[in-house]
Amino acid sequence: MTCAETTAPDYEILGPLGGTELRLRFRGPYAGQEITWDAHFMTRSHYGTETMRNFIDIGAEGPHGRQLTVVLDVDCFDTPTLRKAIIMVRQYRRLRPGRHEFGSSAG
Secondary structure, three states: OOOOOOOOOOEEEOOOOOOOEEEEEEEEEEOOEEEEEEEEEEEHHHHOOOOOOEEEEEEEEEOOEEEEEEEEOOOOOOHHHHHHHHHHHHHOOOOOOEEEEEOOOOO
């Protein structure tokens, strides 16, 4: 699998696609409203550990939208992985501020 660089119209990429981290903005539901997520997606290895679980961390509202950190057990953020991650955030029910862990831990 290669990590190719492409874009889609429903999100704004703020850095190069295909690496172990990616900053972007996209619209999605939160607390019954449509908001802009100011997101930072990272692989587990980029975050610094491969023994924890995947997580979504909902932060404060900022000048470019609500801060969102997503750490996943993936190799890189190519177009298919990015689209799946965005869909996951958009479909996650009962999101609230703080960390939401899911999946199994590595190790």
